[in-house]
Amino acid sequence: RCNVFIGDILTTLPCFLEQILSMVYLYGGHVTSWKNDHGEELLFVSSKAIFKPPKAIRGGIPICFPQFSNHGSLEQHGFARNRFWSIDTDPPPFPTNSSSKAFVDLILKPSEEDLKIWPHSFEFRLRVTLGPGGDLMLTSRIRNTNVEGKPFTFTFAYHTYFSVSDIRKGCCFGLAYLLLFSEVRVEGLETLDYLDNLKNKERFTEQGDAITFESEASPGNHLLVPDSCYVDKIYLSTPTKIAILDHEKKRTFVIRKDGLPDAVVWNPWDKKAKAMADFGDDEYKHMLCMETAAVEKAITLKPGEEWRGRQELSAVPSSYCSGQ
Ligand code: BG6
Numbered sequence: 001r002c003n004v005f006i007g008d009i010l011t012t013l014p015c016f017l018e019q020i021l022s023m024v025y026l027y028g029g030h031v032t033s034w035k036n037d038h039g040e041e042l043l044f045v046s047s048k049a050i051f052k053p054p055k056a057i058r059g060g061i062p063i064c065f066p067q068f069s070n071h072g073s074l075e076q077h078g079f080a081r082n083r084f085w086s087i088d089t090d091p092p093p094f095p096t097n098s099s100s101k102a103f104v105d106l107i108l109k110p111s112e113e114d115l116k117i118w119p120h121s122f123e124f125r126l127r128v129t130l131g132p133g134g135d136l137m138l139t140s141r142i143r144n145t146n147v148e149g150k151p152f153t154f155t156f157a158y159h160t161y162f163s164v165s166d167i168r169k170g171c172c173f174g175l176a177y178l179l180l181f182s183e184v185r186v187e188g189l190e191t192l193d194y195l196d197n198l199k200n201k202e203r204f205t206e207q208g209d210a211i212t213f214e215s216e217a218s219p220g221n222h223l224l225v226p227d228s229c230y231v232d233k234i235y236l237s238t239p240t241k242i243a244i245l246d247h248e249k250k251r252t253f254v255i256r257k258d259g260l261p262d263a264v265v266w267n268p269w270d271k272k273a274k275a276m277a278d279f280g281d282d283e284y285k286h287m288l289c290m291e292t293a294a295v296e297k298a299i300t301l302k303p304g305e306e307w308r309g310r311q312e313l314s315a316v317p318s319s320y321c322s323g324q
Contacts, residue, residue, distance in 0.1 A: 023128075024104050024106070024128055025051065025057065026084050026085050026086070026087075026106070027051060027052065027053070027057065027082070027083075027084055027085075028056055028057055028062060028063065028080070028081040028082060028083070028085070029063055029080065029081075029085040029106045029108060029124075029126050030056070030057050030060055030061065030062060030063070030081065031043070031060050031061040031128055031136070031138070032045055032057060032059065032060035032061075033045070033060065034136045034313070035134075036134055036315050037134060041163060042162070042163055042253070042313075042315050043059065043060050043061065043160070043161055043162065043163055044059050044060075044161040044162060044163040044164075044283070044286060044287035045057070045058070045059030045060050045161070046058040046059050046278060046279045046280055046283055047280050047283070048277070048278045048279055048280055049278055050278055053082055054082055055082065055278060056077070056081040056082050057081075058161075058276075058278040058279055059161045059287070060160075060161060061138065061158055061159065061160045061161070062077065062081040062159040063080045063081050063126070063140070063156075063157075063158065063159070064077040064078055064080070064081065064155075064156060064157040064158075064159050064291075064293070065078045065079075065080040065081075065124065065140075065142070065154060065155075065156050066078045066079075066080070066118055066120075066122075066152075066154035066155070066156075067154065067155055068155040068156060068157045068264075068293055068294075068295045069157075069197065069295075071155055071295060072155070074117065074118060077157075077159070078154075079114060079117070079118070080108055080124065081159075083108060083111075083114070085106040085107060085108045085126070086106065086107050086108075087104075087105065087106060087107075088105035088106055088107035088125055089105075091105040091107075091125060091127070092125075094127050094139055094141075102129065102130040103127050103128060103129040103130070104127070104128045105125065105126070105127050106125070106126045106127075106128070107123060107124065107125050107126070108123075108124040108126075109121075109122070109123055109124075110122060120144070120146055120150065120152035121144070121145045121146045121147070122142055122143060122144060122145055122146075122152070123142070123143045123145050124140065124141070124142050124143075125140070125141040125142075125143075126138065126139070126140050126141075127139045127141075131312075133314070134314075134315070135312055135313060135314045136312070136313045137310065137311070137312045137313075138158055138310065138311045138312075139308065139309075139310045140156070140158075140307075140308065140309045140310070141306055141307070141308050142154070142156075142301065142306065142307045142308075142309075143301070143304075143305070143306040143307075144301035144302060144303050144304060144305050144306075145303070145304075146303045147303070148303075149303055150303065151300050151301060151302045151303070152300070152301060153298045153299065153300045153301075154298060154299055154301075155293070155294060155295050155298050155299070156260070156293060156294045156295075156299065156309060157260075157264060157291040157292065157293035157294075157295065158260070158291060158292050158293070158309075158311045159264075159289060159291045160255075160289065160290055160291060160292070160311070160313070161287050161288075161289050162244055162253055162287065162288050162289070162290060163286060163287060164183075164184045164244070164246050164249070164286060164287065164288050165183055165184065165246050165247075165248035165249045165286070166183055166184070166248065166285050166286065167183070167184045167213050167229075167267060167284070167285055167286070167287070167288055168213070168229070168285055183246065183247045183248045184212070184213065184244065184245070184246050184247075184288060185210040185211060185212045185244075185245050186210060186211040186242065186243070186244055186245075186265065186288075186290065187210045187211075187242070187243045187245060188238065188239050188241060188242035188243055188263075189206060189211055189235045189238060189242060189263060189265070190206055190207075190208060190209055190210060190211065191205065191206055191207070191208075192205070192206050192235045192236060192237070192238060193205050193206075193235070193236045193237070194206055194233040194234055194235045194236060195233070195234040195236070195295075195296070196232070196233050197232035197233065197234065198230065198231075198232050201234075206235070210245075211265065213229040213231065213267065228269045228270065228271060229267065229269050230267065230268060230269035230271070230272055231265055231266060231267050231269075232264075232265075232266050233264065233265050233266075234262055234263075234264050234293070234295050234296065235262060235263045235264070235265065236261070236262055236296050237261050237262070237296075238261065238262060238263040240256055240257055240258065241254065241255070241256050241257075242254075242255045242257075242263055242290065243255070244288060244290060245318065246318070247318065249318075250317060250318040251315055251316070251317065251318055252315070252316050252317075252318055253290075253313060253314070253315055254313070254314045254315075254316060255290060255292060255311065255312075255313055256311070256312040256313075256314075257292040257309075257310065257311050257312070258308075258309070258310040259294070259307065259308050259309040259310060260292040260293055260294050260309045260310075260311065261293075261294060261296070261297070262292075262293040262294060262295045262296055263290060263291065263292055263293060264289065264290075264291035264293050264295070265288070265289065265290060265291075266288075266289040266291065267284055267287065267288055267289065268284050269284050270284060272284075292309075292311045294309065
């Protein structure tokens, strides 16, 4: 567990201090918990998650850097998620539009071993902030510190695992059920182009209304075939606000982002879940990954340049309507 940068939150926001202490691991610079005012956990973490190397923690918010997924020659999702980060005791000023002082500053620099697999010197600063209303903000600042004048290129994602009631409802119970009672749906990605990781990263255009989790394998046939809803799509040039509506929990997650044009939607469904050692067989029902990302257009930094990517999460009661 990490010791935190305290600032002056001890005197002003003691309950936030307790919360922030329990939510960030130095291993991976990884947020593993985010709770609402009622103490309900909003992020999913697998009961089989392993909190030590070499695997990343299964759940919470892994950081994918310097490579998203298998889009390159590095290990899946890059190495930042399975390295030990440090507390940044002397962070430069972070521009933020929040007045919150409840935050943790972490830093990752490459080790000698890292430089052998990715020969680029960088400083990755991560600020995790809890807003006064309970919002969770992650701000990443990545700087090219190469002295030899070499630029570098990377892809990135905040691989957030949201906790949801039951993603299957609306999937395998027939068309009428799907249309009327979809429990979990995503708004903000309709009509966008996406790359389908399950179809050789081919490009498609999303049709219709909000995204629900119906059969990929047999579209239009979910009335008869309780097929898999395994989804692994990279939506491109997405809006700065995306919402996950969970009717049963009467909750909407609102995801706001800056510097992160893409959004990945992933749920392994049953077969893939069973094949994952650090994931319970039935846990796919209660999670949905919505990953704010920069994948399609990789980011290039010249020496001395810095990139910023910010994600802000809110959980609001379901009376919230999209567009408000
Ligand atoms: C998603 C990818 O971001 O992460 C999927 O799009 C991948 O292809 C998933 O399966 C989980 O990856 P990992 O390495 O954490 O098992």
